Amino acid sequence: MSDASIRLKKPENDQPHLPVVTGGATKSLKHESARMHVSGSATYIDDLPEPQGLLHVVPGLSTKAHARIIYLNLDAVKALPGVIGVLTHRDVPGHNQVSPVGKDDEPLLAEDEVFYYGQPIFAVIAENRSIARKAARLAEIEYEDLPAVLNIAQARAAGSELVWRQLEMKRGDVDKGLAEAPRRLNGRITIGGQEHFYLEGQAALAQPGEEGEMRIWSSTQHPTETQHMVAHVLDRPSNLVTVEVRRMGGGFGGKETQANTPACLAALAANLTGRAAKIRLDRDDDMLMTGKRHDFVIDYNVGFTDQGDILAVDMVLAARCGWSADLSGPVIDRALFHADNAYFYPDVRFRSEPLKTNTQSNTAYRGFGGPQGIVAAERVIEEIAFATGLDPLDIRIRNTYGTGTRDITPYHMTVEDSIAADIMTELAESCDYRQRRSALRERNKHSPYIKRGIALTPVKFGISFTATHYNQAGALVHVYTDGSVQVNHGGTEMGQGLHTKMVQIAMREFGLAEDRVRITATTTGKVPNTSATAASSGADLNGMAVLDAVTKIKGRLEEFAAKHWNITREQVRFLPDGVHVGDKVVSFPELTKAAYFDRVSLSANGFYKTPKISWNPNTGRGRPFYYFAYGAACAEVAIDLLTGETRIERVDILHDAGQSLNPAIDIGQIEGGFVQGAGWLTMEELVWDDKGQLRTHAPSTYKIPACSDRPRIFNVQLLKQSPNKEETIFRSKAVGEPPFVHGVAVLQAISDALASIADYKICPKLDAPATPECILRTAEKLTAQKPDHNF
Template sequence: MNKPLDPKVLQRAQVFSHYLKNTELRVDRMAEAQAERAGARVGVSRPHESAHLHVAGEAAYIDDLPELAGTLHCALGLSPVASGQLTGMSLNPVRAMPGVVAVITPEDIPGVNDCGSIIHDDPILCDGEIRYLGQPVFAVLARTRDAARRAAALAKDVLQIEAKTPVISPRQAHELGQYVLRPMHLARSTTEGGAQGAIARAPHRLKGSFSVGGQEQFYLEGQISYAIPKEDGGMHVYCSTQHPSEMQLLISHALHVPANHVHVECRRMGGGFGGKESQSGLFACVAAVAARRLRRPVKLRVDRDDDFMITGRRHCFWYDYEVGYDDQGKVLGAEISMISRAGHSADLSGPVMTRALCHFDNAYWLPDVSMHGYSGRTNTQSNTAFRGFGGPQGAIAIENILDSVARHLGKDPLDVRRINFYGKTENNVTPYGQTVDDNIIHELTAQLESESDYRSRRAEADAFNTSSPVLKRGIALTPLKFGISFNVKHFNQAGALVHVYADGSILVNHGGTEMGQGLNTKVAQVVAHELGVNFERVRCTATDTEKVANTSATAASTGADLNGKAAQDAARQIRERLATLAARLHGGRAEDVRFANDAVQVNGQELPFCSLITQAYLERVQLWSDGFYATPGLSWDRETMHGRPFFYYAYGAAVSEVLVDTLTGEWKLLRADILHDAGKSLNPAVDIGQIEGAFIQGMGWLTTEELVWHPTSGKLTTHAPSTYKIPTANDCPPVLHCQLYQGQNVHDSIHRSKAVGEPPLLLPFSVFFAIRDAVSAVGQHRVDPPLMAPATSESILRAITAVQAG
């Protein structure tokens, strides 16, 4: 008998239901209902496929899996210094701790002691050189998690280290010429002398520096792996990861076994945001090595503080720039150096810097430009992927420049932004050589400007500021253009399996991972649409390296694009076989057979879908298929940094209005208006949820989420929720208008939709520049505020002081 739901669970379900209803009010439900009656299963709003499990607390994550008998728990002994040489370890006190079964050191790794994603420069356990404070040096295996953690905490007492002076800041690394990979340079010249020539000839010049901080992914489910030894040297690893295939290869190298001995599985993650693309590798490898050595299941679930201390995050960037522009604010030439804090190893810093350089242009035509990227090697955690993957760090630099240009000219920043937009048929080639052939930024921005009442609200803000000496209002409208595809060509591929069972139910497995973003929901919708069945017939299973091999990471906003196309390919093959059978058995032509609303129309008859499946099974028709997709038309030369790295662009814009207290530096977001391009959305409700979530997350990056390392010890001092502040419900504006731009992808994406994971993280640029606008109002907009991101209250007060002094 079913037990009654706990009242708290019911309350959560009601809150979720209320949110869904509010979300659906922002989409055209009448049009969606009509499309659904006509047989459409894509382009309609559906709840997340696991939503009912989430609100009831029944969605199983790795730590929820029943532990097998004999399971041991693992914890990591961390370096207490940021730089130095490990000269010895006295591990007997660790082994003597209650409950401890074994201690693992680098010598216990049978294969390669490396978990580097691209460059093999990242040891699983310290190989002698101490690289950062928090680096794993040994692993403790104990009967309970608490016992393992208590023993691992002795690291500071049992490690002998010759400490050295650490390099902490990216500028310090740059001054030392200390990089994790060679510097990158990307330039485009249309006039004599290139960027510097154009700047020298320009009527106006601007030179300055700017910086943005990093950002912790702060996934709700921390890093976790559960390794189970199997027969004949096999290893089954449940891992919270965005890249099961990479984990499979890293584990196989560490164990010194072929990849076919390693089985990696992930049903869902409690968030990833890029933090589980490559950095889950260390934890997966340690768990697998320990399980192999002890021949017992091993679970490694990292404490939140240790997660902060071990793993990397979004790269912070420092910029030095110089631009030349005309009287209207049109940029004639620009040169910029971008310096990132890469951390102690390369990880994904190369692709992140590449994407940053390729997004410096954002939505703007830059005729003469010269860009330089430096990935500084520092004695800090190795920074990695984070939603946007360098794109936000690149695009915010040009936005900051144009904001300053507008202030120097006494113009509305929107007018300066608009005059620099890419053209439709000319001035539409990026610095890296790709033609912007799908430009909708003019129409989208004009629609948002009108619907948000931007001009009248700016006038109201100016009037308010004139009569308000302490509180200042600011407003900003910022656009975005974001390239979609991995900027490494071979990652742009995906596979899928679709099984139709004899009872008409359908099972789908694909290479993407579900981290709450609704990927499985969208893929199931694609398959349901292709086979003309109700959504409820389709079930997606865990991502599994034994089902779809050689998968790419679920990252770069490509999850639905790649895996949706692969699943569509598999389902289409099955549908074509069924159509051929239906025509053979019932007459007519196969191409005239129609699948919709759980029925099959053939030669004037209508059969239930299940009936045709039964006939197909009896006629020995193959009812499963594999599918594959590779994004067409991509090219990239990493030496010249030219080519077509992106299949298409996503666009968007946002207007934000803030109120700043000039005495305390406190601020509040009063209203936000968002218009975002998701193409022909596969699921408008899910996409709106993604856009709103990205907006708040990006706002946190630019305003409250400050990372602080001690300047001499190298310790990350903001390593817990008590010192690191992500946005809460109270930070959401009381007025938030979010809608999808009506249109479709001109390129052949899955059902002409567009990716919606990463691009909207650029929308909250409008919040940062609205704060900057309010600070500027302190000096009647005559002084350019030296506001850096994150715009914490302290940073705002420093900028206000500078404006008042200037």
């Protein structure tokens, strides 16, 4: 692996004045918890010391996809020795609702009706977890079956209601554009969902305090929302509820809203008994209860020229949303936002269909709908390439956003910095894409069973919450008299290195070494009203909030030093060798102690809100994103036509992280995001039976990428000399979700390999996930379409 420099031509309108980096904030500092991770001393919810008298909570789940509860007998559950009590919706003192969008369509515990297989109906409180799990199976429940809608096809056929309003984005006259286009094609792509499969499952510990206080340790990406939900359920003000998160064992969006139910159940048990209560979902229960990545069916109609110029695109994006709204509305909106990927469509219309089904309520997942839209965009490119006989890469480069009349998105935002074509061109040259493509095609002629393919795809990913009010963050920084610093902020750490980057910001600004800055657990008691750590905005938002707090303290110290040493403020500089005050160098501890004795405040709150953004969902117009992150990936694969198995031979990635805050961490995120994206599109398959039961509900039935599934050759490079033109933290760019999309190159490479069966004359129209079964079905279809029918 390498982060070797690849330089692109800098945009002419690039900002001329960038902060001078003197250390700390743009170097590859190790993860702040790395040593604890590898030694096993990093604590998660289930590792915390158990309070005396701790109780354990286990939910009882529905075994019907849609039914009315006509009889519920919990006597045997309550009678089991060791059981302290059983919670039902009648035990909720406040509101029995945990909808994150305020639709009141998501009861915490089912009332008279269940809406999916795995919905919590009751919860057992017991002396230990084993007893609680045993007791939960003793409930007697009788149901009256009701009609169940399980997938997109059934929802459409039944005229299922929508969980959210439909959205239409359009620009130009798509009907006219399609009618006048010299060439037309239409098609459909089916894209599967994905289980989050975080290493640490959903978990929470609740401890009651005095006069209604409730302290929650939760594995949540959104401590403020969890705080609000617990307060809502307990019917008390938020100032009595404190939520704390030191770290999570992964989240990927699965702990943005889905962590609320476990936290609320633990809090209810603690409130009812007056004792601390903990819930840690069994992996099977976790997968049965919680929402996944949305699966989509996307229909497209495209007009284009013989040269591969796209003239008009019309898409309908339908998604299986599940039984409640959850975050389906903004997820599907983001799918529409990214259904253009890096390409300009002169006439365009995107429409959403957020369909209600009797399955788990699908939710946030890394990319938040964007990857699904991008997969559809790349299918369009692929179809045009086969129709024209041109290299898909040439179609991609030909249609990328430009300037002037080719820079307006379907939602009417101007793309000011499109570098997708440059990145693809540079990557194609550095990885020898064209030569390798020709060589693989020649090799496939002489290999009847092992077929190889290659593809190079771009990503243009919008950065910001599309819910504008979430684009804000707070921080609290303390400097102590010994010169040590404590940083608190509203973001959460789930392994992605956010805390490390926040430490680096304080290090850089104060000129301190790593061991002088300490990050603390995220807690609503220190930084209130925070946004979820999601939308790739954790470092952008919280970093600027930390910088704001640090800048305030530095200003006070500069003012004090100027007065104390009789110099100007401009002569005070914080550098790694100490604080320069005129011609004198003093240590940071010496300065802070002297400032304390002069009664200078050494603590400050920081705040940041993202500028320039706006979005009107009623008109489908606005600037929902502060900026775009770019990148490109080239994937080479081999498929076995006898078994359908795929092997990723080589991957080259060139990714735009702006002026990276921490290159090592960012490269790690790119590598992990790619593997997760490739897993989604090749092997991770969710299967429900005709009764609505999720059959892939455990590691034994749900396959995720293993070490052997990684690319045999894996080259990852960060784009150099490409600072963010917007004023983000030290001109960096988000690196959470965009790299996930690089996995699309693998799906396209598999399709390229399959196309060799029919001499590259027929588009394979490969759906996702491209499992061995899917690959063999596609191969069979292509063989049947060949004129000679030989396979």
